[in-house]
Amino acid sequence: MAGIITHTTGVSGQHAQQRSRVDRDPVWVRWTLSFLAIGFAILFLVLPLVVVGVYALSEGLRVFLSALTDPDARSAIRLTLITAAIVVPANTLFGLVAAWAIARFRFRGRSLLITLIDLPFAISPVIAGLMLVLVFGLRGWFGSTLSDWGVQVIFSTPGIVLATLFITFPFVARELIPLLESQGSDQEESALTLGASGWQMFFRITLPNIRWGLLYGMILCNARAMGEFGAVSIVSGHIRGLTNTLPLHVEVLYNDYQLAAAFACASLLALLALFTLFLKIAVEWKLSRDARLAARDAIIETGLLPVRGDRSPRSTSPSTPTT
Numbered sequence: 001m002a003g004i005i006t007h008t009t010g011v012s013g014q015h016a017q018q019r020s021r022v023d024r025d026p027v028w029v030r031w032t033l034s035f036l037a038i039g040f041a042i043l044f045l046v047l048p049l050v051v052v053g054v055y056a057l058s059e060g061l062r063v064f065l066s067a068l069t070d071p072d073a074r075s076a077i078r079l080t081l082i083t084a085a086i087v088v089p090a091n092t093l094f095g096l097v098a099a100w101a102i103a104r105f106r107f108r109g110r111s112l113l114i115t116l117i118d119l120p121f122a123i124s125p126v127i128a129g130l131m132l133v134l135v136f137g138l139r140g141w142f143g144s145t146l147s148d149w150g151v152q153v154i155f156s157t158p159g160i161v162l163a164t165l166f167i168t169f170p171f172v173a174r175e176l177i178p179l180l181e182s183q184g185s186d187q188e189e190s191a192l193t194l195g196a197s198g199w200q201m202f203f204r205i206t207l208p209n210i211r212w213g214l215l216y217g218m219i220l221c222n223a224r225a226m227g228e229f230g231a232v233s234i235v236s237g238h239i240r241g242l243t244n245t246l247p248l249h250v251e252v253l254y255n256d257y258q259l260a261a262a263f264a265c266a267s268l269l270a271l272l273a274l275f276t277l278f279l280k281i282a283v284e285w286k287l288s289r290d291a292r293l294a295a296r297d298a299i300i301e302t303g304l305l306p307v308r309g310d311r312s313p314r315s316t317s318p319s320t321p322t323t
Contacts, residue, residue, distance in 0.1 A: 052270050055263035067253075067261035068268060075241045076249035076265070079157065083245065084225040087164045091221050092214070095172025100206075102173075103180035114177075120169045128166050129234025132159060155237035160245065163231035168221045175217030179210055212290070216283045223276040227269060 057064055067073060098117060102110060120128065136153035137143045146153060153159045187209070191201045207214075229247045236243040244252060246269055253262035 049270055049274075052263055052267050055259060056267040058263075059260040063260050064264045064267075067258075067264035070261070072241050072244070073246075073249060073261075073265055076244045076246045077268075079160070079244070080226055080246040082157070083161055083164050084222055086161050087168055087225045088218055088222050090165060091168050092172050092218055094169070095174075095176055095217060096214070098173045099176035099180055102177050104185060117170050117173050120167055125163075125167055125228065125230030126234060129163055129231035132163055132166070132231070132235050136162070154235050155239065155243060157243070159235035160232050160243065163235045164225050164228050167228050167231050168224045171221040171224065172214065172217035175213050175220070176210055179213040180206075183209055212283055212287050216280065216287070219276055219279050219283065223273065226272055 068077075098113065101107075102114060133154055134140050135142060136146065136159065138147060138154070140154075143154070151158075153162065187205050188201050191205050192198075196204070227247060228245075229251075232245055233248060233251075236245070236248060238244060238248060238252065240249075240252065246265060250262050250265045250269070253259075253265065
């Protein structure tokens with residue numbers, strides 16, 4: 001037995017030495033890779049944000065504020081917020097239902113449902129906008145029928161909402177599916193065994209366990225909804241004060257050579273993006289912290305780690321009675 005332990009220890013030590021040799025890169029390699037990574041981030045991420053802020057304030061604070069308080073700008077901001085307020089709850093509800101069905105059940109068409117959820121990732125937003133025009137446009141499949149009923153989808157707010165809904169379709173579901181599959185269903189089955197109803201199990205067991213993942217998916221969905229351009233550009237019609245969202249309003253101002261106003265509105269989108277990024281970082285930190293605490297609690301339960309305040313190590317073998 002001692003020989004086996006010695007041999008195992010020697011082999012593990014050799015593997016550790018080999019790994020340390022592989023991980024110990026030359027200093028110039030580490031500095032070069034770090035410089036390239038930091039330089040790339042500054043050149044393509046930080047510098048554009050700085051340029052947007054500089055150009056937005058290039059003609060003074062008064063022009064900056066007047067660009068944001070312009071009637072067309074206020075209409076674009078209002079339409080962007082209305083679209084996000086409709087799209088995010090709708091995709092959150094669908095993401096919950098779809099993730100629950102995919103993670104908890106095996107049924108015919110499950111693979112097809114997963115493929116359909118991933119479809120917006122594979123299709124260009126411009127193509128998605130053209131599909132909506134072909135379906136709901138005046139010469140589309142349902143366009144004439146909707147027109148007879150007095151309902152206009154394309155070149156109006158419903159078309160913008162549908163386009164944004166399609167583009168942001170996967171974010172919440174794709175965040176919850178792996179989370180629910182990794183957690184398993186043991187706690188939910190125990191709750192049902194103890195007499196809990198389906199809604200009680202969902203609100204007291206399932207939802208608390210996935211709340212941070214759900215919030216993470218909603219943050220990503222909201223960020224994409226506010227910044228969507230391609231599909232919305234096809235179905236909106238670019239009607240100033242009516243169907244222009246904030247990204248489309250920035251394009252209109254830039255094409256009209258109103259650079260200060262365009263960058264002022266763009267800076268508002270950049271601020272929304274930074275706020276979303278900070279929320280994303282906070283949620284990721286919370287998720288990693290909860291994972292570390294859960295791992296520590298699991299180790300404590302196994303007896304390998306003493307509870308805080310208990311200085312005596314736990315014995316993993318039963319105590320021998322004294323004779």
